[in-house]
Amino acid sequence: MQQPYLELGLTDDEYARIREILGRYPTDAELAMYSVMWSEHCSYKSSKKHLRYFARTATPSMLAGIGENAGVVDAGDGWAVTFKIESHNHPSYVEPYQGAATGVGGIVRDIMAMGARPLAVADSLRFGPADAPDTRRVLPGAVAGIGGYGNSLGLPNIGGELVFDESYAGNPLINALCVGAMRVEDLHLAHASGVGNRIILFGARTGLDGIGGVSVLASDTFGTDTGRKKLPSVQVGDPFTEKVLIECCLELFAAKLVVGIQDLGGAGLACATSELAAAGDGGMRIELDRVPLRAQGMTAAEVLASESQERMCAVVAPSDVDAFMKVCEKWDVLATDIGEVTDGERLVITWHGETVVDVPPRTVAHEGPVYDRPIARPSTQDAVVADTSASLPRPSSAAELRETVLRLISAPNQASKEWVTQQYDRYVRGNTVLAQPSDSGMIRIDESTGRGVAVSTDCNSRFVYLDPYAGSQLALAEAYRNVAVSGATPVAVSDCLNFGAPTDPGVMWQFERSVHGIADGCVELGIPVTGGNVSFFNQTGSTAILPTPVVGVLGVIDDVTRRIPTGVGSEPGEMLILLGETFDELDGSAWAQLHGHLGGVPPKVDFAREKLLADVVLAGSRDGMISAAHDLSDGGLAQALVEMVLIGQCGARAFLDDRADPFVQLFSESSGRILVAVPRSEELRFTEMCKARYLPWRKTGVVDPESGTLELQGITEFTLDELRETWEATLPKLFA
Known part of the structure; x- marks a missing residue:
């Protein structure tokens, strides 16, 4: 019979280490805590060694970084902005609606835990082939879950991505981002300090949902005493409870009733109690049987491991407990005093008078195993690099070029995403300035001054597959550029690193090269990596997904009225000017994907050029010299021209060299x-x-509002109606 610790995902060596730490056999509750907290998701045991490389990106503007619930940067005028992106991949495949919905709920609580008001969300989504039956099962449910939860919270969804590729069949990626704002002095951190301070659990009751979800492991051990079947690994969300919880937290913060706070997400109370105690200056004692439950007969291990949603854990001074409870009562939020900060160095948890946990909290929260996984460049990589797109037939005649444009803009990855985004409320609360299909989303954070922030998420996983270092830098460069073309100054990065199994040396080679690429790029750009998430084991059988390091970039803008729209057409006769240089770089491109080809080398990255581009666009925005802007990425100039005229509902003539x-x-x-x-x-x-700044440029066209066409002079002409029908029809045909 298999040992219980093996069923919980612990190895023989890890179990031996737990026994060494405790000097005895662990209790069932202790085993539950160590198993979830030492899981790959919580402990980063395969990635921690590599993530330390991000420390070199730190800048003085970073107020909180890696290790906190979310990164925080100074946004000027006394404002601080917090943002983070995380994954909820495996639960969203098992149960698409709740998996995606609770992914949104979890990232929103991370922002709440920093003391901020959540302002907006964004999502980066990847699925298998658009016409695959399983994609038709997962995608509508995931989109509905994201919209259902975010819309109910009253948070606008202002941007993101939607990508289809065979590698994500059976393993979709659901990455959710949230951004929030606060005054600098309102920043809160997760720590349990002050002997005698009370530990208060508030929000929803604790149930059986989500047990084992964070580690995606069998949970039979948690249920054997009660005869229950396997417990669900997907949490069940209630956005209306979370909406009230947000307002309750903000009032508690404003009244200065909170010493420290932690949200209950992955690993539930096991995580919240151990992390709060580990970050504090003493120990902690918890009476676990005081936790309000919504399921009968739960064991101590189940209560600790439950990932029931919409819960927070606060450290409160005894003199403030009554006031804290009154605020919770005002908002009809259930709040329970479950313990206190002690002067010891142990986390002690009792269950109906019996001590079921007595551990050094740092060993649970921060001293899990750290693995130096084997790393090896795959033997197949040389063949991938050598297989360039040069052998593919290139269109040359006007008719072939015309057909290629139409094929490109109707391909699922380049087609309009309106079918998805129309299910999200992009403008609720009235502070949304830009939203998809703009290059980045933008939200106003200060109505009196117009100060705002912009966010963009990007990753071309095809480029990362060809060259993990350069491909990851291209993801960073694109997100940075997308924020700049909106008129905002890029200031920080959060990343969600989605890869296959860390036990595969080839995957770890991809991962290490990706981390170094992003970090080195951030150093050149002068912006910090403030946090993020690692998601391993994204594969079907032994086939890993394309390496997908999603990079989110945050930008600040002092006055949102000078934001730059994507669509052309503010006045007749505007000149279209292409900034930068064009080379013969088609490997890994959207055009190559039309031919089912993936090989060669990705485009080159020049971060000095990226900084110069951003400086020029921002200067042009401030001085009223730019009326619209769009970065060139997937699909190149053809895609950018089509999107600019369709978004602006305005014709144009483009002339090539x-x-x-x-x-x-x-x-x-x-x-x-x-x-x-x-x-x-x-x-x-x-x-x-x-x-004057030595930035290459070339006149590429002129806006023509009266024409109703996009003309590629000397080649072909499209009516706007033709382009719109082609661009917008794809996703509704597949999923409506």
């Missing part, structure tokens, strides 16, 4: 390029600024 291949000009995905619309009156001033 006679000295260069029109195919390369239209479909290359060279990095470091932005297409801007410049009013006629500002053309000379803008181009002189580009010359």
